[in-house]
Amino acid sequence: MSETIAVVRASRPNFLLLAPLCAGLGLAVAWQQDQHPGLLHTVLVLLGAVLAHAAVNLLNEYDDFRSGLDLLTRRTPFSGGSGALPETPSAARQVLWAGLGTLALVAAIGLYFLWLRGLPLLILGAAGLVLVLTYTRWITRSPLLCLLAPGIGFGPVMVLGTIIALGARLDATALLCSLVALLLVSELLLINQIPDAEADRKVGRRHLVITQGPRKASLLxxxxxxxxxxVILAGLLTSTLPPWTTLALIPLPAALWVSRMLPEVLDHAERLHAVLGLNVAVLLSTLALMCVGLSL
Structure with missing residues (x-):
């Protein structure tokens, strides 16, 4: 039973809300185009998004345990992994198989939509699988790839992949929404690497917090x-986004506060954790409000 709990914890369920919100952007764009997918297809794209996110989390937890990173990291609510495997080492193999099995389910859902929609999904689907399989062991060794890969996975791959899977078209609104997701998710992963930088350095990772220092990384x-x-404001001014998408600007004052405070709290752990927490709330609320605004 403890090993089962460890597998569930290793999937980091408290972070899995991000995936359905990004897929939800694609779903909202489809609705905005008067393309109303059936319940089955809606459930499949949302399930595929959550499973893909869980897969990368599980494989990341397994690799971080094998490399010894889990034993070096000071865990926070927003970084450092779940701590499931250091507490239950016997669950390591189950976590690995859970990650691979979850990824196989994602591939099966992708193959169904590939059969349904044709080759346009192939490039995005293959890119998504490559990102999941290579992120921890290889992508984290390249500062630029480490910065962009999470945003690409949750932005163009997930948002645009959902749109194509649901039979909608890739228009300017779709591209703009995927760009917003790319920027927000890349920012989230970058800011959450700040507390882990020293531990990451010891196991050979090379992200921008390590190569450029925390202050430059915080400014980026x-x-x-x-x-x-x-990007959201530009979309509103050019009518690429519908007027109701103005709702997504509601968290902007909090985002400005995060941007101003982040460089000042780098050496103060408790204050940094507060900024990291607000940053997560800003990201999730912005994506949720975009989904609502596109759907109205």
Whole structure:
């Protein structure tokens, strides 16, 4: 029973809300185009998104346990993994098989939509699988790839993949929504690497917090966060986004506060954790409000 609980914890269920919100952006774009998918297809794309996110979490937890990173990291609510495997080492193999099995289910859902929609899904689907399989062992060794890969996975791959899977078209609104998701998710992963930088360095990772230092990384994170709102504003001004999408600007004051405070709290753990927590709330609420605004 303890090993089963460890597998569930290793999937990091408290973080899995991000995937359905990104897939939800694709679903909202389909609705905005008057393309109303059936319940089965809606459930499958949302399930596939959650399973893909769970798969990368499980494989990441397994690899971090094998590399010894889990024993070096100081865990926070937003970084450092779940701690499931250091507490239950006997569950390591189950976590690995759970990750591979979950990824196989994602591939099966992808093959169904590939059969249904044709080759346009092949490139996005293959890119998604490559990102999941290579993120921890290889992508985290390249600062630029480590920055962009999470955003690409949750942005273009997940948002645009959902749109194609549901039979909608890739228009300017779809591309803009995928860009917003890319910027927000890349910012989220970058900011959450700040507390883990020293432990990551010891196991050979090379992300921007390590190569450029926390202060420069925090300024870049602030730029990515505010750029996402700039993209939303540009979409509203050009009528690429419908007027109700203005709702997504509601978290902007909190985003400005995060951007201003982040460089100032790098050496203060408790204050940094508060900023990280607000940053998560800003990201999730912005994506949720975009989904609502596109659907109205």
């Amino acid at each position: 994170a602030s730029g990515l966060l505010l750029s996402a709102y700039g």
